[in-house]
Amino acid sequence: MDNHVFQMNCWFEGHVQGVGFRYQTVNVAKGFEVTGYVRNLVDGRVHLYAEGAESEVRAFQTEVESELQDYIRATEIKTDSGPRACQSFRIEQ
Template sequence: MALERRRIVFSGRVQGVGFRATTSWLARGFEVAGYVRNLPDGRVEVVAEGDGPEIDRFLDSIRSDLGGFIRDVASSPLPTETPPLEEFGVRY
């Protein structure tokens, strides 16, 4: 598996609507590690690490479940670090 790490920032009405909890719950269905957290400017940041196609499926599930709250999505690659992330959770 080619390990990949991405930073995805969601904007729209994404805070105060269960976005972090839903994203963390959805992550359990995929082989991804990382975190989701609110940003001070009202956006939500997801850092996901795993196989590229698995990250894509995870992001598709977020869009499917939470798309009504999302106005824009920005994604950028991050360097993978050693050791890799081990689980997915909510950061505060």
């Protein structure tokens, strides 16, 4: 049995810290079958890691970007597949 899942790392640039970005991302995640985390980076970006079925992960990322587009100036995405690393979706400090 293949226990690998689709994995997406996404870095958001812009006015993405101090605006409730991480909390809104967790709220959006509740509507999708994804696990992972969102965290602030010291360079001012926000890092989103999500895993699950590719269609769910991509739809989740699209919804996050849509809901928070006013704060995002640029997005960088890298995808992969590998073993599931998270049990839930959360804010990581």
